Amino acid sequence: xxxxxxxxxxxxxxxxxxxxLRCSSQSGHNTVSWYQQALGQGPQFIFQYYREEENxxxxxxxxxxxxxFPNYSSELNVNALELDDSxxxxxxxxxxxxxTGGILNTEAFFGQGTRLTVV
Amino acid sequence: AQxxxxxxxxxxxxxxxxxxxxxxxxxxxxxxGLFWYKQPSSGEMIFLIYQGSYDxxxxxxxxYSLNFQKARKSANLVISASQLGDSAMYFCxxxxxxxxxxxxxxAGTKLIIKP
Numbered sequence: 001x002x003x004x005x006x007x008x009x010x011x012x013x014x015x016x017x018x019x020x021l022r023c024s025s026q027s028g029h030n031t032v033s034w035y036q037q038a039l040g041q042g043p044q045f046i047f048q049y050y051r052e053e054e055n056x057x058x059x060x061x062x063x064x065x066x067x068x069f070p071n072y073s074s075e076l077n078v079n080a081l082e083l084d085d086s087x088x089x090x091x092x093x094x095x096x097x098x099x100t101g102g103i104l105n106t107e108a109f110f111g112q113g114t115r116l117t118v119v
Numbered sequence: 120a121q122x123x124x125x126x127x128x129x130x131x132x133x134x135x136x137x138x139x140x141x142x143x144x145x146x147x148x149x150x151x152g153l154f155w156y157k158q159p160s161s162g163e164m165i166f167l168i169y170q171g172s173y174d175x176x177x178x179x180x181x182x183y184s185l186n187f188q189k190a191r192k193s194a195n196l197v198i199s200a201s202q203l204g205d206s207a208m209y210f211c212x213x214x215x216x217x218x219x220x221x222x223x224x225x226a227g228t229k230l231i232i233k234p
Contacts, residue, residue, distance in 0.1 A: 033221065042123075042210055042224030043164075056221055088162055092222075105152050105171055106214075108222065110164035 003027060004093050006111035013081050013118050021076040021114045023091030031096040032074040033108065034066060037088040049074060050096055081118045088113045121146045123211050125225035132201050133233050139186070140196040140228050142211030151215045153194040154222065155185065158208040167209075170194055206232045 003026035013019050025032050031050045035043035045058035049068035063079040072093070078085055092108035122145040132138040144153065155167040170178045170185045178185040186195040198205060208229050212222040 035222075035224075040226075042212075042226050043222070045221040045223070048221060058221065090162075090164060092164070096220075103220070105169055106220065107166050107169065108164075109166070110156075113162040115162070 004091060004109050004111035006089075006091050006114050008114060009112065010115045011117070013116065015081055015083060015118055017081050018077065018079045019081060019116065021078075021089050021091075021116070023074045023076070023093070023111060025072045025074065025091075025093035026109050029093040029095045029109070030072055031094045031106075032068055032072065033092045033094075034074070034076045035090040035092065036060075036085075037090060037113070038084075039087070043090055046076065078116075083118050086116060086118045088115050121148075121213060121215055121217070121223050123213050123223055123225035125211055125228050127228045128226075129229040129231070131231050131233055134203060135200055137197060137199045138201050138205075138230065140198070140209050140211075140230065142194045142196065142225060144192050144194060144211070144213050146213065146215050148215040148217050151213055153185070153187070154212040154214070155183070155194075155196045156210045156212060157205075158210060158227070160207070164210070168196065201232050203232050203234060206230060 005024040007022045033048040034046040037043040048056040052068045065077045067075045090113045091111045094106045094108045124143045151172045153170045156164045168180045168183045182199045184197045208227045210227045211225045
């Protein structure tokens, strides 16, 4: 096990609703990133937080937002859910050297994911 | 633009045989890192092996080795002596400095080990 915990593991929401997914990082990790993995595809980067600030964002609309807390746990919020938001949402935590927000060989430790179904 | 291509959607391999999973990448950044992850049906991504663009030798981790051919921009994963527990999805991913250190992923290869 990686020590990264995501909750809930599964949920079903109705189109137009809002959802909050949670991630508890591995102890000591200061960076968290979120990925969306549609069925049968590779993950797509949503955004990354380093020490409570967003320091990278993928090609996702503003209705995807996030937070990182002082204990480095994190939330992913999605507003106005659409059917295409149905996917596995993965959280990854890592330890970035001070002042960098990441380096090339930083190993990311993943949680088991939250499977979101929008109906 | 950065891109990872995995051309094998699925593979069947006999137990105890070696298997090679293909990965090609595209980036104009001279500094990059290449990763392989395993994703069992449970969903969690499990780190297998890492290769840096400036590493002189191919990376190895137990039964996993990475066949890094920089000129061809390929980073194939080799699993020796495959086991039934190796059945899973395998993803190649890349990280470059230009992209805020995000991981860029391929579409994956589904590996099934036959007894």
